[in-house]
Amino acid sequence: MAKHDFYDVLGVARTASADEIKSAYRRLARQYHPDVSKEDPKVAEERFKEISEAYEVLANPDSRHRYDQGGAAAVESQFGPGGFNWQNFTHAGDLEDLLGSNPFFQQVFGGLGGFGARRGPGRGADIELTLRLPLTAALTGTKPQIEVPRDDPCTACRGTGAKDGTAIEVCSECNGSGQVRRVQSRGYTQLITVAECPKCHGMGRRIREPCPVCGGSGRQRGTERIEISVPPGAEDGMVLRVPGHGVHSGGPGGSGDLYVHLVFDPLPHIRRDGEDAYTETTLPLGTALLGGEVTIATIDGHAVLKIPAGTQPETQFRLRGSGFPRYRSGSRGDLIVTARVELPRHLSVSDREALREILLPGGRPVGARRESLFRRRGT
Ligand SMILES: [Zn+2]
Ligand SMILES: [Zn+2]
Structure with missing residues (x-):
């Protein structure tokens, strides 16, 4: 099926500014949102997805430029093999104020991380942490064990700090209000002050017997240690959500979620661009001229590259399938090797003569006079 033009989808001119594109998208999102639209929810979702895809491409100056140059085909590789899906959408934040609390919006984006709208009432806070991984881990995926610092309400006393959560009594000083009123008479006026109860420190309750598990602090x-699953093809900046491993609220709201931000340590010889990897190799002049083989360092090993005779400097060789895995797909990107050619810096006199015969037959090169003077004196 032919794709609609993304500018038409958003109803903006090709010259529209970033702000115009954003407000057009927000206007349409309100209109086509499945929970608001009068259309069949399935149709509405398709429309919403279509405008979101257009916005994803046009909101980013880089992909917008590529789209302007080469149309839909030029931005296709940005998304998975099945085309655009919600995992590819990075601008949920641009709608959060409009739709953040909307159930459909939460269902679509709740698993993707990035904003707080997913939090229900009374839920514990989310925990965010950063996980550093070697870049090679993106090849195969990995299941590292990570240590999550915890500071939850004690389960034995339900966060009260009192044994079994029941060894607690109403403060006799303030009758549970946590406040004490003092009335002072000064001449004809009465001064009433309300202060924190000194006996229970404003809690209104007094612990008769502290919880033996947490020592009365109410916290654990x-x-x-939990195992998380980093998928093959994971990229820098990807956020993994582990539901229910955030801070426990201590109440019926349950736990928040754990968000793990992935940071990959770069490799000195590899530059990554999505699923493709780039590296360089230096060819001796003879190999470039006559052909041969060079061994190159790949992402996690070595490969032998056949060099055809007459290879020009800056020639790029593409090793198909030697790049990074495509996220959620079995296939891999390519390793692109740029061949530099190294010219010899020092030549012996006889090499020079031989090369002159080959490269400059019959001609007198510039500087040849000084060359012959040198030879007469030196030999
Ligand atoms: Zn009190
Ligand atoms: Zn306790």
């Missing part, structure tokens, strides 16, 4: 601090 420590670490939790």
